[in-house]
Amino acid sequence: MRKKKFDYTGVFSSVFAIIIGLLVGFVILLFCNVQQAAPGFFTILTGAFTHGAKGVGQVFYYSTTIILTGLSVGFAFKTGLFNIGASGQFIVGGFGAVYVGVMCENLGGVHWLVALLAGVALGALWGLVPGLLKAFFNVNEVISAIMMNYIGMYAVNWFVKSYKPIFNNLRNESKPVLNTANIPKMGLDKLFPDSSINGGFIIAVLAVLLIYIVLDKTTFGYELKAVGYNRDASRYAGINEKKSIVLSMMIAGAISGLSGACLYLAGTGKHIEIVDTIADEGFTGISVALLGLCHPIGILFAGIFIAYLTAGGFYLQLFEFSTEIIDIIVAIIIYFSAFALIVKLLIQKLEKSREAKKQENGGPPPEAEGNGKGGKQA
Amino acid sequence: MSVIYFIFQQTMFFAIPLLIVALGGMFSERSGVVNIALEGIMTMGAFTSILFLNLTGGVMSGQGQLLIAIVIAMITGVVFSLFHAYAAINMKADQTISGTALNMFAPAFAIFVARIIQGVQQIQFSNTFRIESVPVLGSIPVIGDLLFQNTYITTYIGIAILIVSTIVLYRTRFGLRLRACGEHPQAADAAGVNVYRMQYAGVIISGALAGLGGLVFVVPTSTNFNATVSGYGFLALAVLIFGQWKPVRIMWASLFFGLTKAIASAYSGIPFLNNFGIPSYLYKMIPYIATLIVLIFTSKNSQAPRASGVPYDKGAR
Numbered sequence: 184m185r186k187k188k189f190d191y192t193g194v195f196s197s198v199f200a201i202i203i204g205l206l207v208g209f210v211i212l213l214f215c216n217v218q219q220a221a222p223g224f225f226t227i228l229t230g231a232f233t234h235g236a237k238g239v240g241q242v243f244y245y246s247t248t249i250i251l252t253g254l255s256v257g258f259a260f261k262t263g264l265f266n267i268g269a270s271g272q273f274i275v276g277g278f279g280a281v282y283v284g285v286m287c288e289n290l291g292g293v294h295w296l297v298a299l300l301a302g303v304a305l306g307a308l309w310g311l312v313p314g315l316l317k318a319f320f321n322v323n324e325v326i327s328a329i330m331m332n333y334i335g336m337y338a339v340n341w342f343v344k345s346y347k348p349i350f351n352n353l354r355n356e357s358k359p360v361l362n363t364a365n366i367p368k369m370g371l372d373k374l375f376p377d378s379s380i381n382g383g384f385i386i387a388v389l390a391v392l393l394i395y396i397v398l399d400k401t402t403f404g405y406e407l408k409a410v411g412y413n414r415d416a417s418r419y420a421g422i423n424e425k426k427s428i429v430l431s432m433m434i435a436g437a438i439s440g441l442s443g444a445c446l447y448l449a450g451t452g453k454h455i456e457i458v459d460t461i462a463d464e465g466f467t468g469i470s471v472a473l474l475g476l477c478h479p480i481g482i483l484f485a486g487i488f489i490a491y492l493t494a495g496g497f498y499l500q501l502f503e504f505s506t507e508i509i510d511i512i513v514a515i516i517i518y519f520s521a522f523a524l525i526v527k528l529l530i531q532k533l534e535k536s537r538e539a540k541k542q543e544n545g546g547p548p549p550e551a552e553g554n555g556k557g558g559k560q561a
Numbered sequence: 562m563s564v565i566y567f568i569f570q571q572t573m574f575f576a577i578p579l580l581i582v583a584l585g586g587m588f589s590e591r592s593g594v595v596n597i598a599l600e601g602i603m604t605m606g607a608f609t610s611i612l613f614l615n616l617t618g619g620v621m622s623g624q625g626q627l628l629i630a631i632v633i634a635m636i637t638g639v640v641f642s643l644f645h646a647y648a649a650i651n652m653k654a655d656q657t658i659s660g661t662a663l664n665m666f667a668p669a670f671a672i673f674v675a676r677i678i679q680g681v682q683q684i685q686f687s688n689t690f691r692i693e694s695v696p697v698l699g700s701i702p703v704i705g706d707l708l709f710q711n712t713y714i715t716t717y718i719g720i721a722i723l724i725v726s727t728i729v730l731y732r733t734r735f736g737l738r739l740r741a742c743g744e745h746p747q748a749a750d751a752a753g754v755n756v757y758r759m760q761y762a763g764v765i766i767s768g769a770l771a772g773l774g775g776l777v778f779v780v781p782t783s784t785n786f787n788a789t790v791s792g793y794g795f796l797a798l799a800v801l802i803f804g805q806w807k808p809v810r811i812m813w814a815s816l817f818f819g820l821t822k823a824i825a826s827a828y829s830g831i832p833f834l835n836n837f838g839i840p841s842y843l844y845k846m847i848p849y850i851a852t853l854i855v856l857i858f859t860s861k862n863s864q865a866p867r868a869s870g871v872p873y874d875k876g877a878r
Contacts, residue, residue, distance in 0.1 A: 215677055265657060267795075316853070322860040325597075326799045330849040333792070337849075341842035459845075461792060470665060473658050505676045510669030518644070518662035521654035 193476045196526035200474075201488075204516030208508055215504065223502040227509070230495030240371070240378025242490045244449070247383045248273075250486030251390060251442030252468025255435045257477040258394050262431040263411020268313060268328025269439040270465025271335030274455070276306035276440025277447045278339040281455055284360025284448060285349045294363040299386075299444045306440015307433045309335055314432025318425040324432065332461050340457050356454040357447075365450035383445035388483065390438060395479035407431050439465065470517050489513060564831055566706045568820070571827050573712065576819025577719035578603075578778035582797035583804060583811045584726045585770025590806060591730070592763025593743040593756075594649050595870040597660030598642070599771045600794025601667035605641045606772025607779045608671040610634035611786040612678070614686035622689040624714055630776055631718070638772020639765050641667070646764035650757055653872035664794070671788040684786045690714065691781075715777040722770065727808040739763055743866030746873045756873050771797075799852060805864050817855075821848035 208227065212220040231242050252269045259266035280302035283294075290297055309331055316322035343350055343357050351358045369382035398404040410417045410427040418424045442464065447453050471489055475481030496509035582599055589596035596602075610630040617626060641663065648659035672682045694700070695709040708716075730736040741749035742759040750756050771794065778793050779786050800818055804811030825844040828834040 211673075312853075316857060316860075320857045320860050321863055322853075322856045323802055323863070323865075326802050326856065327853055329792075329795045329799060330853050333849040334846050334853075337842050337846045341840060341846075344842075345840065460789075466661075466665070469661050473661065505673055507669040507673040507676075511666060511673060514662045514666035514669060517665065518648065518659055521648050521658035521662065522652050523654070 192527050192530050193478075193481075193523070195530060196523045197474060197476065197481075197485075197520055199526050200516045200519035200522070203519045204512045207515045208512035211508060211511065212504060216502075219502040219504070223499055223504050226498045226502065227492060227495045227512075230498035231491045233498055234377075236375045237378045238494065240375025240380040242487065242494050243371075243375070243384045244379040244381070244451070245493060246486045246490035247387045247449075248442045248446045248464050249467045249471050249489060250387045250483055251445060252439050252464050253471025253475060253482045253486050254387075254391055254394055254468075254479060255438035255442065255472075256465075256468045257472035257475060257479065257482045258398070258438065259431060259435040260472060260477040261398055261411065262407040262427070263414075264317070264428070264431055264435070265325050266310070266328060266432070266435045266439075267325050267469070268309065268331045268436070268465070269442075269468045270462040271328070271332035272306040272309040272436040272439035273443040273446075273464050273468075274339050274462045275309045275335045275443070276302035277443030277455060278342065278357075279303075279305035279440065280364075280444035281343075281357050281360055281447050282349060284364030285358050288361065291363060294361065295366050295448055298360065298364045298448055299366070299441065302440045302444025302448075303437045304440070306443065307437035309440070310432040310434070310436015311429065314429040314436075317432065318428040332465070336459070336461055339455060340459065343455055344457055351454065354454070356456045359452070359454065360448060362450075364448055366445065366448045379449065379451045381449050381451075383449055386441070386445060387486075390441065391479045391483045394434075394438070398479065439468070442468075470513055473517050474513075474520055476520075564833070566710070568823055568827065568831065569707050570711050571823035572816065572819040573716050574781040574819075575822040575826075576815045577716050578774045578793060579797050579800050579815035579818055580812055581719050581722055581777055582771050582774035582794060583800040583815060584722060584808060585767035585774065586797055586801045587726070587730075587767075587804075587806055587808065587811060588739065588770070589763045589767035590801065590869045591743040591866050592739050592760045593746055593866060593868040593871065593873060594646070594760050594764050595656045595660070596642070596645060596764060596767050596771075597657055597798065598645050598663035598794075599767070599774075599797050600790065600792065601660075601664035602638045602641050602768055602771035603775035603778065603790045603794045603797075604667035604671055604788065605775070606634035606638040607775030607786055607790055608667070608675075608684075608788065609637040610772075610776040611684050611686055611779060612675070615679075615684050618687055622687070624690065627690045627714060627780070631715070631773060634772040634776040635769040636772070638768040638770070638775070640768075642764050642768025642771070645768075646761050649764070649872065650760045653874065656870055656872075668788045671786075675788065682788055685784065686786070688780065688784055713777075713781050715780065718773075719777065723808060723812055730808060735762075740866075742873075743868055746868050747875075750875065760873065802863075802865075803852065803856065803859070805859070806866060807864075818848055818852070821851055 209220065209224045212223050231238050252273055255269050256266050280298045283298040283301040287294065287297065312331055313324045313327040316327045317324045349358050366382045369385050371380045371382065371384065398408065406422045407427050409422060410424045414424050447455065471485045472482055475485035492509050492512065496506040499506055499508065582603060586596050586599050610633045613630050613633050614626065645659050645663055648654040649656045675682045675684055690713055692712050692714065699705045699709040730740065738749065738754045739759050739762065741754060742756050746756045775790055778790050796818065800811060800814045803814040824834065825847060828844050
């Protein structure tokens with residue numbers, strides 16, 4: 184009972200934040216250019232549909248990577264860790280996928296799967312380091328993950344640049360992967376013709392479901408969450424808390440690595456560019472996770488929503504607004520989604536007055552049920 | 562000898578902004594508010610002050626212009642950090658979330674406004690602030706070469722901030738109260754300290770210093786501002802933890818980081834290092850790898866402020 188109520192407030196506060204974020208975005212557009220503001224704002228809201236089914240397919244395609252990085256951050260959050268290192272895990276995972284995708288020629292039908300798994304493995308390795316440091320040396324995972332972001336970015340640039348077979352000298356980026364390494368379309372190209380969507384989206388949805396089941400329906404997930412709530416109490420309860428922390432970070436890293444692999448194996452002409460900046464996808468993942476309240480299903484919708492806004496934002500250039508307005512709107516949404524407290528209080532007030540009314544009308548008293556969470560351990 | 566002077570001067574360019582921003586973060590965390598928004602505040606501070614340098618470029622120059630820019634950067638930082646303070650202190654929001662929001666907002670806002678004002682997102686400025694040699698002091702042997710040649714006024718401001726911060730934190734009533742709020746706000750409240758006001762003070766100081774740090778970072782190392790401070794806000798966060806939330810240790814941490822950064826950016830001009838033939842990427846990675854290794858040895862006895870990151874609730878037991 185109690186848990187259901189909480190979810191309800193969470194969703195409500197997200198919607199509240201989205202509305203405020205969009206309103207502020209509209210006001211900013213008004214400030215910049217009064218005449219163009221209304222059509223511009225309309226474009227943000229509906230631009231993604233400009234090309235019908237193709238547009239929708241593009242939204243799903245964009246959402247694939249940020250759903251996965253969001254899932255990575257959200258999963259770590261649920262287990263009490265802040266995975267700011269999704270960017271590093273993402274690019275390292277992408278490198279693993281590209282390496283296998285370019286180099287391994289004789290794998291045939293399973294080539295893309297092997298490449299994908301290489302990405303997952305390298306991502307997990309990049310998550311493993313902060314996990315080990317946190318579990319055994321008490322190193323703050325935020326700092327070590329930031330360090331791993333930079334180390335990963337420089338290492339990938341270094342290897343791609345110095346290893347001739349995968350380096351495209353002319354364009355200063357990695358070579359395209361072989362055709363067999365591209366993730367199959369899995370029939371999605373029939374649903375959304377001409378769009379860049381591919382099986383990566385299905386993989387992302389499967390990952391979301393898997394993490395949901397692991398976190399909410401298994402003893403293993405329960406242990407991970409317990410360690411997040413209270414490390415000492417968990418150890419007392421017989422949970423190997425060091426192992427849990429390491430595994431949490433590893434899984435989070437693996438998901439981010441999968442995200443990188445999905446991007447570079449999408450067959451859409453994405454290559455690892457040799458630039459000394461941290462991948463944006465990891466930080467977008469933080470936004471997605473927060474907007475989705477760190478719940479896997481919420482993250483799925485949040486990822487699609489942000490991809491939807493971003494797709495609409497592309498068309499904003501027609502009205503001479505720069506696309507950064509989308510980032511501003513998302514930032515404001517995240518900011519206000521932190522204000523869950525006001526919304527919670529508002530809802531509590533509403534519910535109290537509703538219950539009071541019910542009792543006046545002779546309705547049944549509110550159910551008195553224990554904490555729903557305690558029963559899960561069994 | 563000249564190589565050592567060169568490395569030292571380069572080190573200062575990288576270390577001073579880290580020092581200033583990490584000290585800012587220290588005030589915030591010591592009052593009990595985690596400020597992960599340092600990166601965003603730096604970006605905003607750099608944005609407004611560099612925009613000022615750009616707009617007044619033909620009219621003003623030299624140290625006077627830089628000093629006004631410094632004030633602008635600090636005011637911007639304060640205003641921007643108030644959003645974080647309001648969310649964290651009044652709304653008891655998750656401090657990571659509001660900090661992330663600010664980090665995301667700043668570069669987008671900087672690009673958006675820069676495009677509206679001047680069409681492109683890069684803001685150029687002409688650097689007229691380098692001090693070739695400080696009069697009198699610059700001609701002292703050794704020390705003059707190390708500290709008073711090829712430098713910026715911001716270096717001395719950074720050192721002054723370090724000294725003032727140390728005194729304020731450990732030798733004043735305000736500092737004691739601030740630290741109390743970060744360790745045990747309920748106890749501080751019972752002793753008559755206004756916890757909310759103290760936390761606001763902490764965040765505002767961090768905003769001012771982070772805003773300043775943004776400007777200090779951009780001026781010596783570039784001639785334009787491209788809506789980014791290259792992750793220096795996050796590095797400052799690392800320096801802060803590395804320095805165990807203590808001013809003097811933060812100084813050593815930022816010097817260490819600055820030195821490794823300086824070597825990474827200037828090794829090709831140093832014959833001794835260039836002869837090794839180590840790939841440049843390895844030099845770029847060294848600061849981060851070294852930090853990880855040092856953290857392994859220092860983190861066992863972490864001395865983080867106990868109440869840092871926990872929204873203060875008067876009624877909590």
